[in-house]
Ligand SMILES: Nc1ncnc2c1ncn2[C@@H]1O[C@H](COP(=O)(O)OP(=O)(O)OP(=O)(O)O)[C@@H](O)[C@H]1O
């Protein structure tokens with residue numbers, strides 16, 4: 001049986017978080033957005049302002065540029081994750097150290113709006129939905145709430161909370177700067 005709970009496919013609203021802290025960070029993020037949008041079955045709807053952020057976790061590493069994009073997709077969750085990984089690969093992403101520096105990271109934050117018929121909730125480590133750490137990461141919550149001020153996120157405990165409220169509680173919020 002599939003570990004995913006919820007419908008798969010259709011035209012679903014998704015939230016993606018992008019980050020880069022090596023190379024031409026802004027150029028990579030812009031190119032990645034274009035590549036996502038050019039992918040069949042993915043249409044980028046909105047892009048947040050860029051934020052510069054102190055690295056959270058991992059070894060000492062350069063500051064990140066982060067942004068959040070909303071998109072609509074006819075892809076299933078794992079197909080969408082594959083697309084994200086392919087775009088990362090196009091930009092030379094290597095997976096060596098957990099939370100280490102990277103040319104590009106593309107995470108699936110949410111698939112379907114909380115409470116909607118299209119929402120997918122998954123505890124599968126290969127694709128956990130919503131992203132299991134998004135609710136505590138100001139480098140995701142800040143750009144997301146700038147793009148969608150009334151955005152809501154389902155937490156790992158099952159509750160649904162406004163992203164703006166989660167941002168106010170995020171430990172790394174002072175490490176997020178407007179560009
Ligand atoms: N919602 C999700 N979005 C992206 N990857 C996910 C998600 N849930 C689980 N994963 C899995 O996590 C694995 C590691 O992803 P990645 O290398 O991007 O982690 P990371 O960015 O270093 O850390 P973090 O997972 O804390 O953001 C991926 O291979 C993927 O299968």
Ligand SMILES: Nc1nc2c(c(=O)[nH]1)N=C(CO)CN2
Pocket residue numbers: 018019020053054055056057058064066099105139
């Ligand atoms: N500031 C910042 N810190 C991070 C980031 C990120 O995108 N921005 N990504 C991580 C793993 O996904 C770990 N730490």
